[in-house]
């Protein structure tokens with residue numbers, strides 16, 4: 063299916079990042095289950111930004127130091143071999159971008175930039191890192207607090223990325239769902255925008271609600287599946 067597709071839209075979720083060692087916030091053992099459900103809540107952030115920034119003190123260095131894995135790299139590699147591959151991700155890390163995929167639409171925002179809640183000043187989060195690691199709340203010169211461009215609960219999804227994702231999925235002849243249980247809406251509804259006749263393939267550790275309507279379902283380790291698909295695809299091309 064990958065070899066035959068002209069245009070591939072890929073929806074990725076936490077499962078592709080956990081393979082790089084980044085915790086899945088929503089599954090057992092993740093942040094939400096350890097009593098920090100307020101970490102990504104906008105009202106909680108406005109009341110007390112230190113809830114998020116205490117978490118960020120370990121999360122940001124973890125994201126910075128981990129690397130894109132074989133699954134991220136496979137998608138970028140297909141693109142280098144001439145496939146049109148649009149990545150739509152629910153993840154807030156930057157591993158698809160670091161692996162070289164483009165475009166990457168981030169439907170839950172990303173941590174790469176932060177914006178002052180008061181005046182809208184936007185900076186690279188990395189420039190705030192020394193302050194955050196020192197246990198301080200990063201503030202703008204206007205005294206407003208910087209919030210990462212991650213979509214918090216209580217916020218609208220980024221409109222541009224959402225619209226571009228819907229368009230890419232509608233244009234694709236193969237929609238590939240990787241490492242997401244398709245349980246978080248509205249992102250879980252994105253594969254529903256595929257056009258009639260487009261193929262749907264799902265690779266995830268656990269079953270998803272869309273498995274019954276998919277043309278191909280693989281429950282397995284994402285990295286090893288993607289490595290195998292890539293090697294089949296390269297044999298096919300040579």
Ligand SMILES: [Zn+2]
Pocket residue numbers: 178179180181182183202203204205206
């Ligand atoms: Zn400001």
